[in-house]
Amino acid sequence: MDFERISNGIALSLDPRGIVRGVLYDAVGLTDEETVGHSLVSLLDRQSTGKGLSFLMALREEGAAFDWELGLPLGERIEILHFAGIVTENETVVIGAPDRQEVLTFYDDLVRINNEQMNVLRLAMKETAEMAAQREQRDGQVYEELTRLNNELMNLQRELARKNAQLERLNELKNQFLGMAAHDLRNPLAAIMTYSEFIIEDLADGAAGLNQEFIEIIHGSSMFMLGMINDLLDITSIESGRLDLHLELVDPADLIERNVTLNGVLAQRKQIELVFEVTDPLPQLLVDRAKIEQVLNNLISNAIKYSYADTQVHIRLGREGGAAQISVADQGQGIPASELGKLFQYFGRTSVQSTGGERSTGLGLAIARKIVEGHGGRIWVESEPGHGSTFYFTLPLDADPV
């Protein structure tokens, strides 16, 4: 028989138990050692075990079986082959090929050779060939459908990419919108203009001296605007993905000490005491000094801003898990639980009023969060209205920023 025509398959002779007696043809590279003397089923992928047993049983019971797809492991790959087989007097021949048509051809050859089996096989053939023809047609349609499906997937992919680009543009827009926050800058500007006009009028009228109060208002408003503009610039650079960290090894206790001292003047003015404690000595941390100072300054100045006179603000440095943990605890007004969620968002101002009439841009904590997360740390708050708030943030001890 011309087995060479099976491009990539096998032809095996089996005993009635389904054990391989000989390899008639092999284009897939089975070794004799793993083939001869072993059950056909043991050659198959384990997930084809049951199906292979059913195939052998169909062969035994009906004398012929056709169009069984079984998995054959070849190296790390599983090749699905179409199997057919017939039983003659004392031999079972089984063919496996990747293509149903090839199997069909050999099946014909086999049938011709085994004349005595003709009648049984004709019957089997008639049924199976009909079914095979149907399947063939169906498979053809399925493959066409698959091609169309693939195209559709590609289109969907494109659409997704398009949507993505759109979203990016929207994000860009959002950042521009942030610029609108600049409208917050208008109020102080209006104050500056009004009071400077007063001064100009006074000067024109030849008034005796400059009004110190007016000038202080102008100065305060200018300071606020400068802070706001700095915050906006920070956000613009963070949101466009440019949180450039200039990392260096820094002693955390020194860094905090410095910021506590800087805020000391502000605190004294409101008769608030700043207390710094190191609960656990820590090694140097790899951080962006200026950015972490920004976070510390924000948290400490906030604590002062929302605290009453004759209270304390505790700043603690310690270790929590594998990270350095810094906390700033005040004995101020606390924040209602319902407002905690928006605290770290842009313009996430709460209903809590500052105790000395200080103004807030509503941007500081959002920026602090971005900076801390950029260092691979976490920032959060615990608060109890009437008793005070504690802000925590962590910085990784192993020098591995994100």
Place this chain on the structure above:
Amino acid sequence: MNESSAKGVSELLRQHREALAESAVVRQYAAHSDRWASFGPEGRAKSLRDMGYHLDYLAEALAASDPVLFTEYIAWVKVLFAGLGFSDVVIPNTLNALREALEELLPGEVVTVAGAYLDAGSVRAETAPAKLPSLIDVHAPHGDLAQRYLGYLLTGDRQAASRLILRAVEDGVSVPEIYIHVFQTTQREVGRLWQTNQISVAQEHYCTAATQLVMSQLYPHIFGGDRKDLRFVGTCVGGELHEMGVRMVADFFEMEGWDTYYLGANMPPEAVVQAVRDRRADVVGISATMTFHTRRTAELIERLRAAEGGADLVILVGGYPFNLADQLWREIGADGYAPSAQEAVAVASGLTGA
């Protein structure tokens, strides 16, 4: 188990096949004479023939040092015997008779080696289903939907299938329900139809591809919602046809608010390690589809562990080989295992303390 000793035992079983089969049948009949008497001499000949087959597959499994070959054979026999109206106890009794025959005729160490395979067979005989009816139960939740969906897929009408699902979602069926009761169920049913030689691989491919398309149409319902600060990376070792399982797992994580990233099938280990680092993954899910993928899964885990931060990474595994052997995940160094997408999320949440 020592491979060469298993091979030697296999050889002994082949040599003494007839005597062992005879001895086992004698014992089987002696133990339950009432049950077997009615079958007569013809029945006894069949029992002898069947016992020979059992021995053949026991020997094959030992020769390959692979108990799964024997356990899958037992699973198949269970369905066959149930179809013939045999009682449930026939297989356990047969396996007992085989063990006694081995004890009688072969040395003790042979019984030890082969006994482990017989034990695995007994366990499988208990757990395997006796029937392989359709896995779609029209009375189960959304069973009707699953049946109609599969019907469309098998006739190649993916548009109708897709419309059916989108309409169901509009009518208020949740996306997780669709995944569990429609996609998962039909995918399993498609596997069963192939196993029972009712559909071709081409159709199986089509059903998978079509379902993936429908899944992508549901993405607007999946992506969004409240986010957790947790990241999952999913991948699978094995062919594209089996990607869907782990993709469904990734979608379940996404629905629970995780950030997920899905890597295609057969990614080189270094690409997975890279993705885990880039995405700062808290959890990695690896799905394996074939028993011989176990080794590659173990290698991938080793690579992930050796990489920076690998010791703290939570690694979950799933798929066919791990469903077969319930402690396998532990042996290859994973932190957990889950048999389904929902359970994967639960296990991952437990392990990350989320």
